[in-house]
Amino acid sequence: MATSHESLWSTAVRLRGNPRAAVWTEPMWGLSMALVLPYASVYMLALGLSDQQIGLLATIGILSQTVFGLLGGVITDKLGRRATTAVFDLVAWSVPCLIWAVAQNFWFFLGASLVNGAWQVTQNSWDCLLVEDAEPRLITRVYSLVRVAADLSALFAPVAAVLVARFGLEPAVRILYVNAFVVMTAKVWILYRASHETDVGRLRMTQVAGRSTWSLLREYRGVGAVIRRSPGTLYSVAVMAVVAAVALVTGTFWQIAVSQRLGVPDALLPFFPMARSILSMLFFFTLIPRLTGGAQLRRPTRWGFVAYLAGQLLLVAIPAADGARTSTYLLLGVTLVLDGFGGGILAMLAESLVALHVDKLERSRVMAMQRTAVMLVTAPFGWIAGWLSGVDRSWPFVLTSSLLVLGLVLTGWAPTLPQHDVDEPPLPVPPGPETARGM
Numbered sequence: 001m002a003t004s005h006e007s008l009w010s011t012a013v014r015l016r017g018n019p020r021a022a023v024w025t026e027p028m029w030g031l032s033m034a035l036v037l038p039y040a041s042v043y044m045l046a047l048g049l050s051d052q053q054i055g056l057l058a059t060i061g062i063l064s065q066t067v068f069g070l071l072g073g074v075i076t077d078k079l080g081r082r083a084t085t086a087v088f089d090l091v092a093w094s095v096p097c098l099i100w101a102v103a104q105n106f107w108f109f110l111g112a113s114l115v116n117g118a119w120q121v122t123q124n125s126w127d128c129l130l131v132e133d134a135e136p137r138l139i140t141r142v143y144s145l146v147r148v149a150a151d152l153s154a155l156f157a158p159v160a161a162v163l164v165a166r167f168g169l170e171p172a173v174r175i176l177y178v179n180a181f182v183v184m185t186a187k188v189w190i191l192y193r194a195s196h197e198t199d200v201g202r203l204r205m206t207q208v209a210g211r212s213t214w215s216l217l218r219e220y221r222g223v224g225a226v227i228r229r230s231p232g233t234l235y236s237v238a239v240m241a242v243v244a245a246v247a248l249v250t251g252t253f254w255q256i257a258v259s260q261r262l263g264v265p266d267a268l269l270p271f272f273p274m275a276r277s278i279l280s281m282l283f284f285f286t287l288i289p290r291l292t293g294g295a296q297l298r299r300p301t302r303w304g305f306v307a308y309l310a311g312q313l314l315l316v317a318i319p320a321a322d323g324a325r326t327s328t329y330l331l332l333g334v335t336l337v338l339d340g341f342g343g344g345i346l347a348m349l350a351e352s353l354v355a356l357h358v359d360k361l362e363r364s365r366v367m368a369m370q371r372t373a374v375m376l377v378t379a380p381f382g383w384i385a386g387w388l389s390g391v392d393r394s395w396p397f398v399l400t401s402s403l404l405v406l407g408l409v410l411t412g413w414a415p416t417l418p419q420h421d422v423d424e425p426p427l428p429v430p431p432g433p434e435t436a437r438g439m
Contacts, residue, residue: 009285011141019142021194022130025187026149032183033093034150035160036100036176038270041256043173044109051256051393053106055386057113058252062379064117069371072124074216077208081132081201084125086192092119093184101177120371132198143348144284151281151344157274165267235410237370239301240350241377242407246308246400247347248378249385250339253396254315261320261393262328272336279340288345301349302411308342309404311335316397346407 015023044054076084092115099112134142163172197205208216258264258272291300311334318331381399388395 011138012145015142015145017133018129018195018198019131019134019138021191022126023142023145023149025191025194026146027152028183028187028190029150030152030156032180032187033097034273035156035270036173036180037251038157038160038255038273039164039169039173039176039266041252042259042266042269043169045256045260046170047103047105049106049109051253051389052383052386054252054256055383055389057106057109058248058382058386059379060110060382061113061117062248062375062382064114065120066117066372066375066379068118069120069124069375070217070369071213072121072371073366073369074208074213075121076125076128076201077204077216078213079125080197080205081125081129082192082195082197085122085129085195086188088118088122088125089188089191090185092116092122094181094188097177097181097184101174101181120375124371128201129195129198132200140348141289144288147344147348148281148284151277151284155274157270160270161267164269169266233366233370235413236350237373238410239346239407240370241374242403242410243346243350244374245378245381246312246403247343248381249396249400250312250343252382253385253389253393256389257315257393257397258332262318262332263321264328264332272332275333276336276340276343279337280344283341283344284348287341288348291345298411300345302408304342304346304349305404305407305411306342307338308346309401309408311338311342312397312401312404314338316394316401320394 012023041054044057049057075088079087096112096116099108099115103109103112130146131139131142160172160176163175166172167175254272255269259266259269264272288300291303314331314335318328318335321328381403385396385399388399
């Protein structure tokens, strides 16, 4: 049994079962999609798309995610957490990677965005696979480890930079998308082999067996009532919506602003997320565990919003230039420190708050409803940010700053947040063969 004073690394070593399988396969994201994401927006620009079209694609992608997200809870309960994760990871990542690799114009990206929206199904099932067999006291640590595992992608950023410098932007990005297809497909297979269906998953599969998808969807009305009666759940949804909207805008337009407004060469673009990830990882092993070790999460949430807001405002304040100067890189370095802490802790806390408030037996459906609500709120911000970027490439970050101010206000109104160190009673699990393989 882990203690609250145990180091993050010790927790990672002691994990077993599904949490171990999910956490230890997550670094493969860094060998696949994380290599190409720093170039995704400038790749679209290189193929002739406008800022407005890129923003529109972001909004369409969110709308696609909304549809899949609404179905995610039902699919996860009917197929089980393990099978759903495997099937929809292939649909949501392997297939779009091949489309992006051969893309020629807006319509290729549109098709890939619509298919890629299926990742919201696997986000639901993967979250359940990750936490349902984990001790409640370890949930914030497990999500911290997931963030650290994703941040390990920073170590591979020079590979993308070398390819771009050697072959040019467009050919290099096509190569990176093919690589992402191969590695993500391998990740799906390894996670499937190393995991097993959760106790809650087996119970839910038994409960919904023989029932139609539509009858299960109709029950979402009752799930919505459960969410509305829980102030903590409503607060966690609000925080997640703000964090998601900021992540959508920054993930889409940060590289464009740095490349086109501040004059940073394309070959250097992956080094910025690399630095941000390294800093975030350091924070997760040092400062963040100290801030989130207590029972109350309101204060670290507030600190996360303040740091993230400061980073966004500083990015807006950096003077535009045809070519990046030394002062530009120094100021960008400061923004990366602030973003690495603020963005990292908020992403972890947003997921943790949701997991801590969800009723165990209703986890997949409640989380599906939460994500659907979040995506409906988030969807317009891609198009809005695209329009703003077409006017001035600093304006999307004025928008994100405003959203983070809203997050600070919401944190001031937050209800008492839960303790995360109390064990829950075991669930009544129906008899069935044990399929755990361990790792």
